[in-house]
Amino acid sequence: MRLTINGQPVEVPAGSSVAAALAAAAIPARRSVLGEARGPLCAMGICFECRVTINGQPHQRSCQIQALAGMTIGVSPPPAAAEPRRPLSTVHCPLSTSLLVLGAGPAGLAAAARAAEAGAQVALIDDNPALGGQIWRGTTTDPHSEAARWAQRVQAAQVTVLCATRIVDAPAPGRLLAESPDGPLELGYQRLLLATGARERFLPFPGWTLPHVLGAGGLQALVKAGLPIEGKRVVVAGTGPLLLAVAAYLRQHGAQVVAVCDQASWSALLAFSARLPLDKIRQGLQLSASLRGVPLWRNAWPLSTRPGAVTISHRGRARELACDYLACGFHLVPNAELATLLGCATQDGCVVVNPSQETTVAGVYCAGEPTGVGGVELAVAEGEIAGLAMANQTPEPALLARRAYYRRFARRLDRLCQLRPALRALPQPDTLVCRCEDVTLGRLRAHDSWRAAKLHTRCGMGPCQGRVCGPAAEFLFGWQPDSLRPPIFPANIATLSGQE
């Protein structure tokens, strides 16, 4: 398939996302404010590092858009052209539903299926181009997968599904504003489920903005979206069980995994492993088997990276490893922005829910990672319970027991993924913390709060709205995020303009 990238014809594999096509051709997606070459980091629509001009429309997230033959792609920033751009349609297409589920990952799919099977009218919305969310990305087409079973149930129960649709605002109770490829969309609901998942936590260290550095989940997502990884040397680093899963996936797809480096200590790992659920032990053993021969380092974290290599601190020694990609994520951060905008209470960044998964706002439910990162099994259990509760059904006791079981696992996971203080010393004064606005650590240090830093350095003022640098600044400085305002994602002016 042929695209035009920066005026040059480029052949890309059919079925790729635009971001994967660019990465495969080793073309940076954009130049940053200071002129650095950048490529995708999260590869799941959060970080906005991969935005490009597609067919004349600037600032498009290339990771969320399928490459189509004949597409014209330009690297951002857009040219200083002054000709009027094509206005988007300002026609709002109201969709009104009894139950609205946001997020088509494990929690959202399970909730939508259970609620619809109980007879409720359900609509399911997701920002990604296909069902599955992050952990089940690309697996709903594998008929033997759990993802496919839930996707089939959703389809059989006649759930209305809208993919590539992103919620940007909540203008009134019972109403949401979204953007879809066809333009702005207004959604009405009686009950709402937030199954908005989690994103990776990224921490700054020298070199982390280079295009060969991606999130751990980010690199996996990009490979699923068409980036060829065969024969590439990959170092997987950061913390959390995602690292092993990503390493195993990449190796299975032909990558040469150089090492997996987790900042957690052996003692933390042992404490975590003691009394682990049996299925989790089985998963762990399977992953270990598939990673046989790959060094699995504990007490190890990246110190710095340059194209072609990463320096890892391992047992107190700096060791340089050659690599083509550094896949690096420090566990997960709940996506709680929409919940916060709706007024739902949060605690330590997690949405507070009652036993029915209902938030502190009546009629608004939450399931999966936003209530506390706990993995796919907990997300499915919470989703099922939420779906039933929203459809006025009582969940089976076994389901409640399953949730309780995996919540205990989630608490242990949380302890395992505590970040060691040494990671605060990784960024140097000239290391960028805010990638949208290219703000260095040194400039942030002059301030004493997130708000002051934002106002005086532009940190967190770019299109990712602080989703990347906010959690990093929270870890580095203990800064709490300030108030949240609409839109919760960048939105076209037309979308925010309402109707006459």
Place this chain on the structure above:
Amino acid sequence: MGSQEPSAAAPRKRSAGLGPWGPQAGASTSGARAAGAQGPAPINDVIVVGAGIVGAACAAACARRGLRVLVLDGAGIGGGATAAGMGHLVVMDDSEAQFSLTRYSQQLWQQLEPELPPDVEYTPSGTIWVAADEEEMAEVRHKHAFYGARGVATEILDAASLARLEPNLRPGLAGGLLVPGDAVIYPPCAARFLLQRAAGAPGIEVRLGARVVAIGQGRVRLADGAEYAAGVVVNAAGAAAVVLSPGLPIRGRKGHLVITDRYPGWVRHQLVELGYLKSAHAHDADSVAFNVQPRATGQVLIGSSRQFHAADGAVDHAMLARMLRRAQEYMPSLAALSALRTWTGFRAATPDSLPLIGLSPDDPTVFLATGHEGLGITTSLGTGQLVADQIVGEQTAIPAQPYFPNRFNRSDGLPDAPHH
């Protein structure tokens, strides 16, 4: 004028019953003490309440006259209306007094410009007052004559020139007035710069996170009970000034703004509809106006809305949508631009749209520097000079009387006399 002040419009000496607050006089009469604290306390001539751009300008101007200044703010530097404002440095002509203060201030900004650090983003983009029809073109000619008679160069644009300068404006507009001397800055960094620049001998101290709950009789009390004393307390708390100086004729007038992603060159001048004068300023009712600004980053900043009686600072979706629709009536292709953030702020509005600058009618130790409504960024520098000149008893560069707070002494809250 019903006050005891002379009505002459010429530059004048402050004569409000206080001796000049020179540094010696101030030092000898002022002091600060924390509640329950022992030992020597810092000596301040002036305490400025509010580290917004007006407070910063007042503090800087006082410090340059040799006064020892303490600046107190409950939050950070430039975190209130200063952070919410557009940062448009604009000469205005609603009244002679408004012109005088905005023109004076603009000249002060132009003098300061070579010293401004890059993060203040001083951009001499100029303003274009956009005329939609022939009626508004008459206003263009009127403004052109008004500014010209007062030494401000402007240029009348016909429809073709307007379209050439700003191709993203819709076709069919009548023309406009280009005011090339106007500029755009990033106000929070300007406030910080003013305070930093003034730092040094004899001294300016900025204390943040220090929420002031009461002022009067040369004293300031913080929420934590600490007290400070000074010869003069400057109330530069913006819309919150009325909390510290009860009875001030100030109301918070809420505004919304939207900023887009970067589209370098998409708009080049600050664009303001001339209907602005007819709609936004004149009435008590909620209003919106087309007001679009190019940021140094290539971002497009979109305003504006004006609302009295707003309950809180939350984004009002109906008002936001109305404001954006108005903007698109002038620039239809704004529709496809990506908006990153919206925010709101409260302008400190007075009944006659002029600020309150000068001695408080209720307390001879309190100076007011508030009520700048939508022009606080522009007029901050002029305000600082007027306040500092009056404190030390020097002649002001422009007549200070139109801004005296005692003009509202009448029980009906209206000015004593027409001010223009």
